[in-house]
Structure formats: C-alpha cells, structure tokens
Amino acid sequence: MTDISQFPASGAPPARATSSLMANTPRTLRRNAAEKRFRLYGLIAVSIALTTLAIMLFTIFRDGSSAFVQAKIVFPVAIDAAVVDKAGTRDLAEMSKVTTVGYGRVLGASLVQHLTDRNIVVDGSTEKEIADMISKDAPARLRDMVLADPSLVGQTISFEAFATGRIDGYLKGRVDREIAARDSNVSVLQLDLADAMVDAGILKSSFNWRFITAPDASDLRPEAAGLGVALLGTLYMMVLVFIFTLPLGVGASIYLEEFAPKNWFTDLVEVNISNLAAVPSIVYGILGLAVFINFAGLPSSAPLVGALVLTLMTLPTIIIATRSAIRAVPPSIRDAALGVGASKMQMVFHHVLPLAAPGILTGTILGLASALGETGPLLLIGMVAFVTNYPASPFDGGVMDPATALPVQVYSWASRSDPAFIERSSGAIIVLLAFLVVMNVAAILLRRRFERRW
Amino acid sequence: MSVGLLSLIVLVISAVGFVMARARALKSAGGNVRALHSLPSYYGQAALLFTAVPAFVLMALWLLIQGPMIDARIIGQLGPDVATDATAAKLAMSDVRRIAGGLDALQVQLGLSNADLSALRAEVSDVRASLAQVGVALGSDIRAEVFEAAKAYRIAQSSSALAMSITVILTALAGFGFAVMRTTRDFRARNVTEQFILWVFIAAATVAILTTIGIVLSLLSESIRFFSQYPISEFYFGTVWNPQFRGGSDLGLLPLLWGTLYISFVSMLVSVPLGLFTAIYTAEYAPQQVRNVIKPLIEVIAGIPTVVFGLFALVTVGPFLRDFIAVPTGLGNSGSSVMTAGLVIGILNTPFISSLADDIINSVPNSLREGSYGLGATKSETIRQVVLPAALPGIVGAVLLAASRAIGETMIVVMGAGAAAKLGLNPFEAMTTITVKIVSQLTGDLAFDSPETLVAFALGLTLFFLTLGLNIFALWFVRKYREQYD
Numbered sequence: 001m002t003d004i005s006q007f008p009a010s011g012a013p014p015a016r017a018t019s020s021l022m023a024n025t026p027r028t029l030r031r032n033a034a035e036k037r038f039r040l041y042g043l044i045a046v047s048i049a050l051t052t053l054a055i056m057l058f059t060i061f062r063d064g065s066s067a068f069v070q071a072k073i074v075f076p077v078a079i080d081a082a083v084v085d086k087a088g089t090r091d092l093a094e095m096s097k098v099t100t101v102g103y104g105r106v107l108g109a110s111l112v113q114h115l116t117d118r119n120i121v122v123d124g125s126t127e128k129e130i131a132d133m134i135s136k137d138a139p140a141r142l143r144d145m146v147l148a149d150p151s152l153v154g155q156t157i158s159f160e161a162f163a164t165g166r167i168d169g170y171l172k173g174r175v176d177r178e179i180a181a182r183d184s185n186v187s188v189l190q191l192d193l194a195d196a197m198v199d200a201g202i203l204k205s206s207f208n209w210r211f212i213t214a215p216d217a218s219d220l221r222p223e224a225a226g227l228g229v230a231l232l233g234t235l236y237m238m239v240l241v242f243i244f245t246l247p248l249g250v251g252a253s254i255y256l257e258e259f260a261p262k263n264w265f266t267d268l269v270e271v272n273i274s275n276l277a278a279v280p281s282i283v284y285g286i287l288g289l290a291v292f293i294n295f296a297g298l299p300s301s302a303p304l305v306g307a308l309v310l311t312l313m314t315l316p317t318i319i320i321a322t323r324s325a326i327r328a329v330p331p332s333i334r335d336a337a338l339g340v341g342a343s344k345m346q347m348v349f350h351h352v353l354p355l356a357a358p359g360i361l362t363g364t365i366l367g368l369a370s371a372l373g374e375t376g377p378l379l380l381i382g383m384v385a386f387v388t389n390y391p392a393s394p395f396d397g398g399v400m401d402p403a404t405a406l407p408v409q410v411y412s413w414a415s416r417s418d419p420a421f422i423e424r425s426s427g428a429i430i431v432l433l434a435f436l437v438v439m440n441v442a443a444i445l446l447r448r449r450f451e452r453r454w
Numbered sequence: 455m456s457v458g459l460l461s462l463i464v465l466v467i468s469a470v471g472f473v474m475a476r477a478r479a480l481k482s483a484g485g486n487v488r489a490l491h492s493l494p495s496y497y498g499q500a501a502l503l504f505t506a507v508p509a510f511v512l513m514a515l516w517l518l519i520q521g522p523m524i525d526a527r528i529i530g531q532l533g534p535d536v537a538t539d540a541t542a543a544k545l546a547m548s549d550v551r552r553i554a555g556g557l558d559a560l561q562v563q564l565g566l567s568n569a570d571l572s573a574l575r576a577e578v579s580d581v582r583a584s585l586a587q588v589g590v591a592l593g594s595d596i597r598a599e600v601f602e603a604a605k606a607y608r609i610a611q612s613s614s615a616l617a618m619s620i621t622v623i624l625t626a627l628a629g630f631g632f633a634v635m636r637t638t639r640d641f642r643a644r645n646v647t648e649q650f651i652l653w654v655f656i657a658a659a660t661v662a663i664l665t666t667i668g669i670v671l672s673l674l675s676e677s678i679r680f681f682s683q684y685p686i687s688e689f690y691f692g693t694v695w696n697p698q699f700r701g702g703s704d705l706g707l708l709p710l711l712w713g714t715l716y717i718s719f720v721s722m723l724v725s726v727p728l729g730l731f732t733a734i735y736t737a738e739y740a741p742q743q744v745r746n747v748i749k750p751l752i753e754v755i756a757g758i759p760t761v762v763f764g765l766f767a768l769v770t771v772g773p774f775l776r777d778f779i780a781v782p783t784g785l786g787n788s789g790s791s792v793m794t795a796g797l798v799i800g801i802l803n804t805p806f807i808s809s810l811a812d813d814i815i816n817s818v819p820n821s822l823r824e825g826s827y828g829l830g831a832t833k834s835e836t837i838r839q840v841v842l843p844a845a846l847p848g849i850v851g852a853v854l855l856a857a858s859r860a861i862g863e864t865m866i867v868v869m870g871a872g873a874a875a876k877l878g879l880n881p882f883e884a885m886t887t888i889t890v891k892i893v894s895q896l897t898g899d900l901a902f903d904s905p906e907t908l909v910a911f912a913l914g915l916t917l918f919f920l921t922l923g924l925n926i927f928a929l930w931f932v933r934k935y936r937e938q939y940d
Contacts, residue, residue: 031832038834042735045728046748049808052801053755056766063769251658259652260659272662278855278925279918280862282889283669286914289896290672297521312665319662345648373759376864376889380896395458407761414765414869422769429762436757 060426060433067427070208070223071163071171073134073197077110078156079146090150103139103146107131107161120196125189133190135162137217137224163203165222165420167194171205174419211427215388216409222420225413227428229387233303233403234372236394240307241371245318246364248311250353253322253360258348277316284313285377293381300382301402303391309381310371317370321363325356358450365443369436375407383408406432460513460619464626468505471630475501475637482639492644500647501633507654509626516618524610528603544903546600553604554611673918676911683905689912695875695886697895697906705909707916709875713885717796717871718860720881724800725860726853729807736808737815738837749812756805760865767798767870775882786882790872793881798866803856810855814848815841819939847935854928858921864889888913 024032083102087094108131115121115130138161146152162168166186169175171194180186197203214226252269260266288309292298298305329352337347353360378384383404391401404412406428413425476498483489490497528550529543637643681689684705692706732752736745772789775797780786818841826836842849872884873894895910 031835035832035834038837039735039739042731042739045731046735046752049728049732049755049801049804050748050751053751053758055770056758056762059766059770060762248658248661251655252661255652255655255659259655269659269662272666274929275922275925276662276665278858278921279669280859280864280889280921282862282864282892283673283914283918286892286896286911287665287669287672290676290911291668295522295672296518297525312661315661315665343644343648345651369757373761375759375761375764376868376893379893382897384897397456397458407759410761410765411865411869414768422765425765426769429765432759433762436759440757 060429063423064426064428064430066172067211067423067430068208069172069205070211071168071203071205072160073111073163073203074158074160075111075114075202076156077107077142077159078113079142079153080106080109081154084146085150085153090153092147092150095150095153096147098143100136100139100143103143104131104134104136107134107138107142107159110159114202115193115197118200118202120193120200120202122189122192122196125193129187129190130193133163133167133193135164135221135223137162137221162223163194165418166190167203168205168223169420170194171198171203172423174423211424212431215390216386216404216412217388218386219416219418222416222418222424225421225424227406227409227431229390230404230406230409230428231431232391233306233383233387234406236303236391236399236403237307237310237405238368238372239394240304240399241310241314241368242364244307244311245315245367249315249318249322249364249367250360252315252319253326254348254353256319257323257326258344258352273316273319277320281313281374282376282380284309285380287312288377288381299400299402301385301387301404302400303403303405304399305381306378306383306405307399309377310374313374313377314367314371318364318367321367322356322360325359325363326352328359329355355452358446362443362447362451365439365446369439369443372435372439373407373432375405375411378405378408379411384412386412406435457513457517460622461510463623464506464509464513467623467626467630468502471501471505471633472498475634478634478637479639479641479643482637489639491640491642492647496643496647497637497641500641500643500650501630501637503647503650503654504629504633505626506629507650508629509622512625513618513622516614516621520614520618524607524614527610528607531606532599532603546603549600550604550607553601554607557604557608669918673911673915676908677915679903680905680908680912683908689909693877695891697909699906703906705905707888707913709877710886710888710891710913711916712877713792713871713875714861714887714889716881716885717792717799717867717887718857720792720796721799721803721860722853722857724797725803725807725856728800728804729852729856730811730849732804732808733811733815734837737812738833738841749809752805752808755801756809760802760863761869763798763802764865764869767794767866771798772870780882783882785880786884788872788882788884790870790884791882792871792885795867795871795887796881798870799860799863802863802866803860806859807852807856810852811845811849814845814852817848817939818844844937847932847937850935851928851932854924854931858924858928861924862889862917862921864893868893888917892917 083106084098085095086098108127111134112127112130138159141161142159163171164186166175166180166183167190170180170186170191175183175186175191177188177191180188180191194203210224211226212231213228214224215229216226217224256266256269260269288305292305292308293300333351333355334347337351338344342350382402385402385404387402387404389401391403392398410425410428410432413421413428476494479490479494479497480487487494525547529547532543532546689705690707692704693708694704694706695709697703697705732748736748736752740748768790772791772794775791775793776787776789780788780791780793822840822844823836826840827833831839867887867890871886871890873886873890874884875886875891876883878885892910892913895907895913898907
C-alpha cells in the first residue's frame with residue numbers, strides 16, 4: 001500500500017530520490033518484516049504445542065517402557081518338607097498354617113545354597129542380604145504353588161522369582177551404588193552380587209506379563225504391582241457405559257432431531273444438554289457419590305457406579321455427535337420414505353438410522369475414549385481404593401465388586417513415594433494410550449469405510 | 455433371585471409375548487395378512503414392549519430405592535437416640551451391614567439354616583468369635599440390639615429381593631396379558647407401538663434434565679447441611695483454610711478461589727496466545743498439506759487423558775521449573791506450584807482454543823479479506839485489522855469456555871499444584887484449588903457428616919455455578935455480538 005498521505009496535498013511533485021520501483025521504501029520493508037514476524041509467531045506457537053506433546057510422550061515412554069521388563073532370579077528351590085509340612089502328613093489344612101515367612105526361608109536358603117554351588121561369592125555379604133534380593137512377592141507365589149500341588153513337597157524345582165524393586169532398578173539403571181549406599185532397602189554388596197549373578201546367568205531381565213495381569217501390590221513390593229484389577233474394572237465400566245449410552249443417546253437424539261416439536265420442553269432439554277457438556281467432570285463424581293452411593297446405597301469402588309457416573313458424563317457429548325450424524329442424512333431420503341407411505345417411525349428405523357449408524361458409532365467410540373481416560377469423578381466414588389482381589393465375573397455380580405480403573409491406577413501409583421512406582425505409572429499410561437489409539441483408529445477407519453457423502 | 459436371572463425371565467416372557475401376539479393376530483385374520491390393520495410383527499412388538507419396558511423400569515426404580523427404605527426401617531428399630539443422630543445412624547448401619555455380611559458368610563461356610571441363624575443371640579453365644587472365623591473382624595463386642603438389627607436387615611433384604619422378583623414378574627405378566635388380549639384383527643398395533651417407542655425416546659431425552667436436577671439437588675441439599683453446621687458468611691469470606699480432624703476447622707473459600715483463579719490465569723496466558731496463533735497459522739498461512747498434518751497432531755493433545763498431563767506436571771515440568779527457575783532465583787523450592795499446573799493446563803487447553811478459533815476464523819467471509827487486500831494491506835494487517843475484529847465475539851466466547859475448563863480441571867492440579875491453601879502472589883509457590891480440595895475432602899477417612907466432608911459439596915456448588923455462569927455468559931456474549939454474514 002503506497003499511502004496517499006505520503007504525497008503533499010499540493011505544490012510541486014515531491015522529490016523521489018529515495019524511492020524507486022526497484023528498491024522498497026523503508027516503510028514497505030518494515031511492513032514486510034512485520035508480516036514475516038507475524039507468520040513466524042504462528043509457526044512458533046504450533047511448534048511449542050507440538051514440542052511439548054513430543055516431550056511429554058517421550059518422557060512417558062522413556063520412563064514407562066521398562067515397566068514391561070522385570071529382573072527375575074531363576075534358581076532351583078528345594079522345598080524342605082521340614083519347613084512347609086512339619087507334620088509330614090501332606091494334609092492341606094495343616095500345611096496352610098505355614099505362612100509366607102516359612103516359604104521365604106525356603107527360598108532364601110535355596111538361593112544361598114545355589115550361589116555357593118555356583119561359587120558366586122561376594123566378600124562380606126551375609127545370607128540375609130542374599131535372601132533379601134528375592135521379592136517379598138515370591139514366597140506367596142511359591143506357597144500357592146505348593147498348596148495347589150502338595151506333591152511338590154520334598155522335591156527340588158526350578159523356580160523363577162522376581163528380584164526386589166531395587167535390584168530391578170539397578171539393572172534398569174535407576175539405582176546406582178551411590179544411591180544404594182544411602183538406601184536402607186538395598187546395600188552396595190547386593191549390587192555386587194547382582195552383577196555376579198547377571199554374569200552367571202541366574203539374574204536376568206525379561207518381559208513381564210504379570211505387569212499386565214497381576215493385581216496391585218503394596219508400597220513395599222513395587223515389582224509385583226500389576227494392572228490386572230484396573231484393566232478388568234475398566235473393561236466392565238466401558239462395556240456398561242456402552243450398553244447404557246447407546247440406547248439413551250440414540251433415543252434422545254432421534255426424539256430431538258425427528259420428532260420434537262418446538263416447545264418449552266424441547267428448549268429445556270436442549271439447554272440442559274449444552275450446559276451438561278460443559279460441567280466440570282468432578283461435579284459428576286459428586287453427583288455419583290451423593291445419589292448412587294449415599295442415597296441408593298450402591299457399594300463404593302464398584303464398576304457399576306463408575307459406569308453410571310461416566311454414562312451421565314459422556315451422554316451429552318454422545319447426543320451432540322449422534323444428532324449431527326442424524327442431521328447429515330439428507331431430507332430427500334426422509335421425503336422419499338414418507339412418500340411411499342412409511343410412517344415416521346418406519347422412516348427413522350428403516351432409513352435414517354441405518355444411514356446414520358456409522359456416524360453414531362464413531363461418535364460413541366470417541367465418547368467412550370474420553371470416558372476411558374477420565375479420572376477425577378472415579379476418585380470420588382472410591383475407585384482409588386487398594387484392591388488386590390479380581391472382581392468376579394459379571395454374571396456373578398462382578399460389577400458390584402470393588403475394582404479400580406486404569407487412569408486411577410496411574411494416579412494412585414504416581415502418588416506413592418517409591419520411584420519404582422513412577423515407572424509403573426508411566427507403564428500404565430502406555431497401556432492406556434494403546435487403548436486410546438486403538439479406539440481412535442477404529443473410529444477413523446469406521447468413518448472412512450462407511451461414511452457417505454451426499 | 456439375582457437381577458441377572460430376573461432380567462432373563464422378563465426377556466423370555468417378552469419373547470413368548472412376541473411370538474404369541476403375532477400368532478394370535480394372524481389367527482384372528484384367518485391367516486390373511488392383508489386383513490390385519492398392521493404388519494404381523496407389529497403385534498408382536500407391541501406385546502414385547504408392554505411386557506419388558508414396564509418391568510425393567512420397575513426393577514431399576516426398586517433397586518434405586520430399596521437401600522434407603524431398608525436403612526430407614528432398620529435405623530428406626532435401633533431406637534430413638536440412634537434415629538435422631540445422623541452420624542450415629544451411619545455408624546450403626548455400617549456395623550449392621552458388616553454383621554449381616556458376616557452372617558451370610560457363616561451361612562455359606564457352615565451350612566447353617568435360616569432358623570439356626572435367627573436362634574443366634576448376641577448375649578448368649580460368642581457371635582464375635584464365630585464371625586471372626588469367617589473373616590469378619592469386629593472391633594468390639596456386638597450390642598444385642600445391633601445384632602438383632604443385623605438379623606432384621608438380612609430378612610428385610612431377602613424379603614425385598616423376593617418382593618421385587620414377584621412384583622417384576624407380575625408386572626411383566628400383566629403387560630403380557632394386556633397386550634396379548636388386545637391383539638385382534640383391528641387392533642392398531644403399529645400406531646400403538648410407535649407411540650410407545652416415542653414415549654421411550656422422550657424418556658431418554660429427559661435423562662439430561664434429570665441429571666441437571668440430580669446435580670443441583672445433591673449439591674444443594676448437602677450444602678444446606680453444611681451451612682447449618684458452618685456459617686455461610688465465614689465460608690464465602692473466610693481467608694483461612696485449615697481443616698482439623700476434631701472439628702473447629704477454618705473452612706474459608708477465598709484461598710482456594712484465589713488459587714483456582716491464579717492457576718487459571720497463568721494457564722490462559724499460555725493457551726490464549728498459543729491457541730490463537732496456532733489457529734491463525736493453520737487457517738490463514740499453512741498450505742493445505744501442512745494443515746492436514748498439523749491439525750490432527752494438535753487434536754491429539756486434546757485426546758490425551760488429563761491424568762497423563764498430571765503425571766507430566768509431577769515428574770517433568772515441576773522438577774524442571776524448580777531446578778532451573780525457582781531455586782536459582784530464590785522464588786521457591788517446591789516442584790508443585792501455580793506455574794507448573796498453569797503451564798500444563800495451558801498446553802492442555804491450546805487445542806481447545808485453536809480448534810474453536812479455527813472454525814470462527816474460517817467462517818469470516820472471504821470478501822472481507824479480499825476487500826482488505828484490494829486496499830493494499832498485507833496478510834498480517836488483514837488478519838489483525840479485519841479478520842480478528844470480525845471474529846472477536848466468537849474468540850472471546852472460546853476464551854471464556856477455555857477459562858471455565860481451566861477452572862474445573864482436576865487431575866493436573868491434584869498432581870501439579872500442591873495442597874497448601876495460600877493467598878500469595880509468588881507463582882512458584884504451591885497453592886491449591888477448589889477441585890483439589892473437593893477430591894481431598896471426599897477421599898479422606900473423615901466421618902461423612904462432619905463439616906470437613908460436607909464442605910466439599912459447598913465447594914462443588916460454588917464450582918458448578920462458577921463454570922455455569924462463565925458458560926452462559928460466553929454463549930450470551932457470542933449471541934449478542936456475533937456478526938451474521940451471508
């Protein structure tokens with residue numbers, strides 16, 4: 001823009017010594033620079049947002065991928081009949097009186113024996129230090145094995161025990177000698193032993209299925225903590241949310257799009273739906289606590305209550321998505337159906353719904369994906385509890401059993417003090433993100449494959 | 455009879471109803487479909503709906519209401535001093551439930567009959583020891599009336615379940631009979647079915663209204679209980695938040711409100727420029743291919759659960775800010791701070807603002823831009839002086855909605871902002887928000903009727919109306935100032 005006001009309003013033509021068509025005026029240069037700057041701001045904003053996303057995903061994968069690997073000690077265990085079955089009768093009732101402490105002694109003695117046999121000695125290490133390298137979770141598993149099969153008593157079996165979280169952290173590089181010297185849970189000698197055992201092939205890291213299948217474990221045994229209960233709880237909730245939201249969402253949307261007359265009732269419903277979509281999720285948690293747990297007396301921590309809360313929370317978004325899918329069906333289809341004598345309900349069920357189904361399903365899957373990651377309201381209805389028993393099958397009332405959920409497990413591990421739980425927490429996020437990716441990809445494929453454009 | 459089995463029975467009756475009504479309609483027309491008013495399957499559908507829907511609605515209502523009904527009866531039985539004191543009633547009921555659960559376990563494990571159990575007397579036999587045997591540990595010896603109440607509770611529960619089964623099945627059968635009897639040649643089955651389905655749809659649409667009513671009622675009723683124990687003016691104008699386990703707490707809202715607004719303000723400082731410039735870049739500058747890559751990537755941020763951002767704040771952002779900014783400048787030494795939570799919420803809200811603003815910028819008609827170019831303006835001048843002013847009402851609306859989301863955000867502040875309720879200006883200090891305190895007051899082990907727990911409902915009420923007000927204001931603002939281009 002060559003500004004008119006540059007020229008004097010009257011008088012002789014201005015001296016244009018500095019201005020030529022070949023060279024820009026300083027003003028133009030300034031404006032062009034401003035233009036470049038403005039464009040650069042946009043690029044900077046985009047890159048800040050995407051870099052943060054990349055850093056976040058990178059740190060989570062860096063911290064979390066090791067959660068799927070676990071240090072395990074493989075050694076022969078002589079199941080000493082004198083400890084686990086003093087009476088020698090192989091009577092289960094008698095044997096079950098021996099606690100995990102006894103089995104812990106069996107494991108410790110066997111490991112000490114094995115190390116001596118293999119001539120792995122670290123000067124100054126005590127037998128207790130050797131035995132303490134085995135996870136506190138291992139005796140319980142050995143006990144379960146023996147009680148399930150009493151014929152094992154007196155035999156020597158090859159047993160795979162988890163190493164403690166600190167030894168595991170040493171192999172993963174989280175714990176070093178400097179930290180160990182200050183840590184009361186692990187000693188430098190144990191790390192030396194671990195090195196020797198790794199060289200001998202007794203201690204090795206391998207993929208850990210129990211991170212996915214096992215229930216949560218206490219603060220002292222981070223190595224044994226798994227996602228089993230959380231995954232089951234989340235699965236129950238998602239199935240229930242799907243069962244609840246699909247008919248409710250479709251019913252409400254059909255009514256509002258196809259049948260609702262313009263009156264106060266319809267307006268009220270519309271206003272409510274748009275406001276509910278913007279209510280903070282934590283408020284739904286308060287609602288669930290007050291109505292479902294305190295008023296109706298449903299048990300807290302139950303997947304059923306979680307599903308009801310998540311249903312109410314996602315319903316507005318699902319209704320909004322479903323309505324736009326129904327609206328996308330062209331009116332000509334409706335007119336054609338009505339024209340050949342279909343009733344309005346037949347028009348909806350025979351023509352509109354089948355044509356809108358891919359869009360409805362896509363919206364529902366995306367709604368479920370957002371419900372899958374929701375944490376705040378589930379905290380309030382008690383799903384943050386420490387649950388070590390799997391919920392029963394859904395046909396046995398398992399939806400009323402206490403359970404946790406995947407995102408809540410992320411939170412409860414993150415709030416524990418042992419740094420080994422941060423690894424678990426990030427690992428749980430990887431599982432959660434994997435589910436989200438699967439659901440979103442399914443929604444995109446569904447849309448690509450079935451969406452019709454008129 | 456379990457709920458699952460009962461549902462199965464109702465479904466079987468409705469299926470039988472479908473087949474029978476259909477057959478009956480055909481028979482009444484002498485096998486001639488054209489003599490019927492509706493297609494045969496509509497007669498079946500009518501029977502199915504009349505059998506199943508009322509029975510299931512009744513079942514759901516029964517399950518929702520039986521808990522409080524039984525509790526009220528049992529509490530009445532425990533005597534007037536328990537019945538008038540809500541806390542005592544709550545405690546007594548939890549004992550009653552535990553003992554009742556123990557009695558169930560006793561029955562299963564020892565094979566006792568109901569008569570054996572009702573003969574058990576707390577005064578005579580050592581019930582506590584036998585309950586401990588089945589894994590129900592009780593703190594003290596059982597009072598006789600509590601034990602009697604537990605027995606009554608079991609009986610009430612089983613009789614309620616039995617009554618529910620009978621009523622539900624009777625309802626299903628009544629619907630079945632009604633629909634099948636009505637099935638004749640001239641019965642307008644299609645119209646009736648469609649009307650019925652329409653009412654079901656209306657009921658589904660009503661859920662949205664019921665949810666709002668539920669939210670407002672549950673927040674209001676508990677808040678009123680809170681305000682009867684704690685003065686309302688001290689809650690809204692108190693500057694100290696210091697809950698105590700033994701009562702005598704200071705529960706002032708202002709520090710929490712300040713933390714909430716401060717963190718939201720910091721987050722808006724991040725998300726508004728980031729979101730707006732992202733939207734401007736994608737809508738006005740980026741070539742089509744770049745836009746096709748950038749937009750979905752930005753949307754990915756919106757799809758990530760907030761607890762992931764919370765962990766990011768806790769593990770990465772917090773320690774980074776502490777070690778590289780707060781400690782060197784001497785502003786603080788805490789990883790969780792206003793800055794941590796604000797920055798992370800800002801990133802979380804960026805895609806929200808950018809996608810809303812993107813739509814709004816795209817809806818500004820091209821003729822405005824072309825007019826501006828025609829006068830010689832550069833692209834950035836056009837955007838700043840023509841496009842943005844035209845899009846301003848929509849952008850302000852988007853910013854207000856983002857602010858309301860930042861105020862209601864929970865997990866990031868729970869994990870990144872800290873728990874100390876403070877009225878301070880230093881952004882590197884830990885502060886706390888309304889949502890953090892809702893979570894901490896409701897997940898603690900406090901008695902449910904103490905003001906320390908009930909305050910969470912008053913906080914929830916405040917939060918609800920705060921965000922609702924912002925949303926309504928945003929919608930009103932957009933509607934009032936929006937330019938209509940055609």
